[in-house]
Amino acid sequence: MLVVSLAVLFVNFVLGQLHPSTFAKYPSLPSLREQAKILDEWRDERVSHIPALLKKYNIDAWLMSQREHAEDTIWWSIKNATEYAPHRRTVLLFHTNTSSLSGKPNPLRWVDNTGAVWSELREVLEVFDPYRLAINIDKDIAFGGGLHAGELYVLADELGDKWMRRSVNQPMLGIEYVAARVPSQLPYYRDLQEITWALIEEAFSAKVIKPGVTTTEDVEWWYREKMLLLNVTTWNHPRVSVITPESFPGWAGTKDTIQEGDLLHVDFGITAMGLNTDVQHMAYVLRTSKGEEDAPTGLKAGLRKANRMQNILLSKMQAGKTGNQVLQEVLDQMEQEGIEGQVYSHPIGDWGHAAGAVMGFTNLPVYVPVLGELPILPNTYYSIELYAYSFVPERNETLRFRVEENAYWVDEQRGWEFVRGRQERFHLINSDRKASSPLVIQT
Missing domain, CATH: 3.90.230.10 (Creatinase/methionine aminopeptidase superfamily)
Incomplete structure (x- = not known):
């Protein structure tokens, strides 16, 4: 007492x-121009911690797919300051900087409306061979459930059973990323x-x-x-x-x-x-x-x-x-x-x-x-x-x-x-x- x-x-x-x-x-x-520079620096610092966050939750890669007007919730915290929407279809693949993806951009990013993204993404996945692939499909938490239903159907069609069977739901990725200051x-x-x-x-x-x-x-x-x-x-x-x-x-x-x-x-x-x-x-x-x-x-x-x-x-x-x-x-x-x-x-x-x-x-x-x-x-x-x-x-x-x-x-x-x-x-x-x-x- x-x-x-x-x-x-x-x-x-x-x-x-x-x-x-x-x-x-x-x-x-600051001026809007200076603010954009500052915001991008903050974003880069936050993104740099994602590989450690993936390892914390035993995730090999984190996949996001979105289109204009159908953005993933996390998009607004990872975009460039001067972006106001994901153009065409924007696909992001965060990874742990290990194995075959060491030294590659993180995230890997595709902006596409031709379908070419899917063959390139499949090639990357085959080489990297992630065992646990996180996608944002949580049914309760918005920051872990931002993948639109249409995008989920497209992923299922384009990635096939092999990679969809390895997909996992881990809402703490989005929660911790967004929460971190x-x-x-x-x-x-x-x-x-x-x-x-x-x-x-x-x-x-x-x-x-x-x-x-x-x-x-x-x-x-x-x-x-x-x-x-x-x-x-x-x-x-x-x-x-x-x-x-x-x-x-x-x-x-x-x-x-x-x-x-x-x-x-x-x-x-x-x-x-x-x-x-x-x-x-x-x-x-x-x-x-x-x-x-x-x-x-x-x-x-x-x-x-x-x-x-x-x-x-x-x-x-x-x-x-x-x-x-x-x-x-x-x-x-x-x-x-x-x-x-x-x-x-x-x-x-x-x-x-x-x-x-x-x-x-x-x-x-x-x-x-x-x-x-x-x-x-x-x-x-x-x-x-x-x-x-x-x-x-x-x-x-x-x-x-x-x-x-x-x-x-x-x-x-x-x-x-x-x-x-x-x-x-x-x-x-x-x-x-x-x-x-x-x-x-x-x-």
Whole structure:
């Protein structure tokens, strides 16, 4: 018990006071031309680890086949930065750099619409003679099941029984490849996180919101227009809500006119440089007509409870544990501490919902089949997404305090850290301030 208590104290100390001390800015990203060069370098570094990944899972070669509009899921993580589709039919064969293929390009690549690829591929397979040939046909995991049905039929026809009998399903190849991060990505990912925070701080301000006039949908579309000006896009439409005991809109915001005293919530992320963010923050609309200068104490207590849940989750996320193991440990700790809430955290990176183990879904709060049984991988990014229930005396109601921040794996000693801190104070919307005034965040 002493060891557990010390661990909890350590986590509280390390993960406390993480709200950034300065307002977010809009950092400039490299030019699109420079971004393409950087993305290709990241891709090359990731691809260089595929031979070792094949050996780890006792796979001799990994075959992918796709056409334009029928791409393998993995295609988007292995393509050149300036490619927007696989032309004609694109066939890739990753190998282990051994035997007859030593020194050959990895992957071997064919772009063809004449059928010539198949005779050449058969010749390569005959010489290389792989015993276990991985193809992406997993029925449960998208990152291991991206081979379209039509392409599977073509492979069966063109490769014949000999090679199809040697074909195997190993979804961990796609999962580990997509999940693995490149160290040089982190500075740019920090910039993306700062842009995300800057968008939130500006949206949740008097510059954008006028109580009694502005709607939650107005704010959502402000995000979309602003992102275009910043040359970034998004992987989901921003969802802005007024938090009430009943509101938990999931994949949609609420359709409310924002009023003084409202507790607001946003869930969105941006996409740039092949990476995605996913963040949830809350804001409070001050009752300036009544002289209010800060959020009620009960709301602050609810946010602290959600922060505590984040601490617990990060302390339990050890590489090698399954997502369900971590989830159960978190739920057990929450019960010990008298915290009610729900965890639904997921990997993030190449996709907003990326490859790897999940810890809960909103509709599967205690156990997730398949994806929850995957192992937690190090050297990756995670969205620490959850909510805490908390009773707010000033409102005589229990609310969900919904938070989400992106974390990254540092090393065995330090474990996980947030990419740009986390929200520990409400964004305060003061309608008495002019639009040109600085944004206000409570201290």
